[in-house]
Amino acid sequence: MQTRTLQLDLGKKSYPIYMGQNLLTQAQFLTNHIAGKQVMIITNTTVAPLYLNKVKALLSLLKVAEVILPDGEQYKTLETVNLIFDALLENRFDRSCTLIALGGGVIGDMTGFAAASYQRGVNFIQIPTTLLSQVDSSVGGKTGVNHALGKNMIGAFYQPKCVIIDVDTLDTLDDRQYSAGMAEVIKYGLLGNKAFLTFLQANIESLIARDKDLIIQAVYQSCVDKANIVAQDELETGKRALLNFGHTFGHAIENTLGYGVFLHGEAISVGMLMAAELSKLIGNLTDQEVFAVKDLLEKSNLPVSVNGKINALEFFDAMRVDKKAIDGNIRLILMKKLGESYISSSYQKEQLKQIINDFC
Amino acid sequence: MQTRTLQLDLGKKSYPIYMGQNLLTQAQFLTNHIAGKQVMIITNTTVAPLYLNKVKALLSLLKVAEVILPDGEQYKTLETVNLIFDALLENRFDRSCTLIALGGGVIGDMTGFAAASYQRGVNFIQIPTTLLSQVDSSVGGKTGVNHALGKNMIGAFYQPKCVIIDVDTLDTLDDRQYSAGMAEVIKYGLLGNKAFLTFLQANIESLIARDKDLIIQAVYQSCVDKANIVAQDELETGKRALLNFGHTFGHAIENTLGYGVFLHGEAISVGMLMAAELSKLIGNLTDQEVFAVKDLLEKSNLPVSVNGKINALEFFDAMRVDKKAIDGNIRLILMKKLGESYISSSYQKEQLKQIINDFC
Numbered sequence: 081m082q083t084r085t086l087q088l089d090l091g092k093k094s095y096p097i098y099m100g101q102n103l104l105t106q107a108q109f110l111t112n113h114i115a116g117k118q119v120m121i122i123t124n125t126t127v128a129p130l131y132l133n134k135v136k137a138l139l140s141l142l143k144v145a146e147v148i149l150p151d152g153e154q155y156k157t158l159e160t161v162n163l164i165f166d167a168l169l170e171n172r173f174d175r176s177c178t179l180i181a182l183g184g185g186v187i188g189d190m191t192g193f194a195a196a197s198y199q200r201g202v203n204f205i206q207i208p209t210t211l212l213s214q215v216d217s218s219v220g221g222k223t224g225v226n227h228a229l230g231k232n233m234i235g236a237f238y239q240p241k242c243v244i245i246d247v248d249t250l251d252t253l254d255d256r257q258y259s260a261g262m263a264e265v266i267k268y269g270l271l272g273n274k275a276f277l278t279f280l281q282a283n284i285e286s287l288i289a290r291d292k293d294l295i296i297q298a299v300y301q302s303c304v305d306k307a308n309i310v311a312q313d314e315l316e317t318g319k320r321a322l323l324n325f326g327h328t329f330g331h332a333i334e335n336t337l338g339y340g341v342f343l344h345g346e347a348i349s350v351g352m353l354m355a356a357e358l359s360k361l362i363g364n365l366t367d368q369e370v371f372a373v374k375d376l377l378e379k380s381n382l383p384v385s386v387n388g389k390i391n392a393l394e395f396f397d398a399m400r401v402d403k404k405a406i407d408g409n410i411r412l413i414l415m416k417k418l419g420e421s422y423i424s425s426s427y428q429k430e431q432l433k434q435i436i437n438d439f440c
Numbered sequence: 441m442q443t444r445t446l447q448l449d450l451g452k453k454s455y456p457i458y459m460g461q462n463l464l465t466q467a468q469f470l471t472n473h474i475a476g477k478q479v480m481i482i483t484n485t486t487v488a489p490l491y492l493n494k495v496k497a498l499l500s501l502l503k504v505a506e507v508i509l510p511d512g513e514q515y516k517t518l519e520t521v522n523l524i525f526d527a528l529l530e531n532r533f534d535r536s537c538t539l540i541a542l543g544g545g546v547i548g549d550m551t552g553f554a555a556a557s558y559q560r561g562v563n564f565i566q567i568p569t570t571l572l573s574q575v576d577s578s579v580g581g582k583t584g585v586n587h588a589l590g591k592n593m594i595g596a597f598y599q600p601k602c603v604i605i606d607v608d609t610l611d612t613l614d615d616r617q618y619s620a621g622m623a624e625v626i627k628y629g630l631l632g633n634k635a636f637l638t639f640l641q642a643n644i645e646s647l648i649a650r651d652k653d654l655i656i657q658a659v660y661q662s663c664v665d666k667a668n669i670v671a672q673d674e675l676e677t678g679k680r681a682l683l684n685f686g687h688t689f690g691h692a693i694e695n696t697l698g699y700g701v702f703l704h705g706e707a708i709s710v711g712m713l714m715a716a717e718l719s720k721l722i723g724n725l726t727d728q729e730v731f732a733v734k735d736l737l738e739k740s741n742l743p744v745s746v747n748g749k750i751n752a753l754e755f756f757d758a759m760r761v762d763k764k765a766i767d768g769n770i771r772l773i774l775m776k777k778l779g780e781s782y783i784s785s786s787y788q789k790e791q792l793k794q795i796i797n798d799f800c
Contacts, residue, residue: 158518158522162518165587165593165594166587166589169587169589169590169593170589193557196596197553197557197584197594197595197596198593198594199593199594199595200582200584200595200596200597201596201597222560223560224557224560227525227526227529229526229529229530230529233525233529233558233559234525234557234558234559235557235559235560236556236557236560236561236596237560237561
């Protein structure tokens with residue numbers, strides 16, 4: 081299959097997303113977007129042995145330095161970003177330099193924030209190497225780090241010069257991480273694109289078997305759908321909230337279990353099914369439709385319950401079901417039908433409690 | 441004198457600078473620019489006892505919290521900014537919050553960067569309380585912190601919602617700090633505004649005696665001049681460099697002596713006179729004109745030499761006079777005539793060396 085290009089139209093900040101195979105053996109995707117002579121590759125201890133030399137080989141005419149960070153969400157901190165600043169300054173990199181994020185979402189978020197802040201803004205290129213980061217970090221410009229008191233609390237909106245998605249990098253992704261990424265792909269079908277949902281249902285076995293052509297189609301469509309939603313809601317006041325489909329439940333699972341027990345995508349998988357079940361309870365979906373959601377997630381080897389690991393009271397608390405009672409229900413993204421979601425707080429609290437009980 | 445307002449036209453990012461007396465007793469300048477209900481005042485141990493309660497008294501209907509940081513350039517770090525994030529999160533401040541910088545340039549730079557980065561951007565208001573920050577930080581949107589390997593290496597361009605300059609806050613500024621601020625005011629006259637230079641020459645004794653009406657005029661004109669230069673060069677590639685008049689020499693002085701021996705404005709004072717002397721050597725200025733520059737600085741109680749504190753070889757090294765020989769001369773801002781400056785590297789290296797020798 082040929083390389084596909086999705087051009088994101090953001091005025092002066094427009095950039096292309098290249099999607100295909102073998103992109104990391106072709107220098108032009110990268111070098112066409114590097115203006116100066118100084119390049120810093122930021123990656124981690126897992127990805128560096130796999131792809132760092134491959135990327136460096138494309139940049140032989142430039143001054144290339146690298147920062148290899150420890151791997152894991154727990155390192156997504158201001159302290160770790162400071163290691164990037166240290167390396168940039170030790171190498172005397174100036175404002176014309178380019179930072180390349182080579183890795184998953186954590187590397188992309190930190191590198192983007194470092195690029196936004198180094199000398200008040202330098203060039204930035206993303207090479208996402210996980211399915212999750214390919215569909216989730218390529219569009220939207222969100223960069224940042226966690227703080228001990230909250231996730232993604234410190235950051236900037238900052239757009240890359242280009243995103244290079246070589247789906248061959250997925251060959252080295254373990255099955256669990258791959259499935260977790262598929263949860264975010266499925267999200268785009270469920271929340272707003274019935275045709276894409278049908279495509280996923282028809283092809284899920286081949287997708288899970290990592291058919292590259294199908295992956296490129298799925299990643300492309302996910303990026304298109306995300307870009308459309310983001311474009312309609314730059315200020316994050318309305319429609320962009322739909323991107324959180326499954327996430328309010330999912331975050332409650334992550335917060336209760338502690339990070340690392342469920343991968344993010346796994347928690348979102350359970351969260352999306354909970355949202356579907358609640359949507360059924362209030363009369364929007366049929367049994368068959370909820371079954372179809374569950375079936376798609378199970379065929380993706382994703383969890384569909386918390387398997388008794390959380391008790392319902394803890395879950396209530398994490399969702400703040402009772403705390404927010406004074407102000408009314410918390411807002412959730414529910415399904416109107418398959419492939420269409422909406423923001424709602426007009427459900428019965430007892431219905432939400434029933435769903436949580438059923439899943440715990 | 442009435443309050444003056446300078447409206448900066450930056451499209452969606454436009455904001456007013458209010459200048460006058462008694463502004464910190466009038467709530468509307470502040471409250472008209474606060475959208476949400478959460479306000480965090482960031483100040484330091486020197487300014488807090490003087491003005492914190494005064495500002496808080498204007499905000500009685502809002503949730504107001506404060507962060508009181510240690511005073512000094514050595515605290516302008518990522519670690520200190522993190523204390524602001526801590527306070528924001530401990531107080532559960534959300535995206536609708538407003539950060540108020542109450543203090544000098546260090547407080548303004550750090551607060552601006554914290555506002556740019558907290559939850560990817562929250563509202564920000566500046567109340568500069570030193571003459572230097574009133575003329576230098578009110579315009580240009582530069583925020584940031586120092587890194588062990590370089591000054592202002594980490595930051596963002598981020599505009600405030602408004603700037604409130606109450607010149608009464610200068611009553612508590614010590615004479616040395618006040619004069620150092622005056623060096624930056626004089627800079628605007630020397631680098632590009634002959635009429636303003638004439639005004640300063642005519643009124644310098646009254647300005648140093650802190651005549652409030654004259655101060656407001658001088659601060660207003662400095663902000664207008666800076667805004668005009670910044671507007672002509674948003675990307676910092678050309679004309680904006682003129683704002684560094686006196687700064688290449690000045691930074692060499694600061695770097696050689698270590699920070700704190702000379703105040704920034706004091707180093708700039710010597711640097712501006714060195715630039716004037718070099719301009720004379722290459723035939724642009726007369727003896728009388730250089731004397732006029734020196735006279736203005738001396739009447740402002742500013743230093744006009746380094747008084748034997750630096751030897752010439754150290755100064756050469758700090759200026760990289762010899763290091764950069766391969767690439768030609770370093771670029772300096774020189775004077776074409778009084779009130780007009782230009783960027784130049786077409787001087788003789790021996791001329792630069794002579795100037796440095798003369799001042800050491």
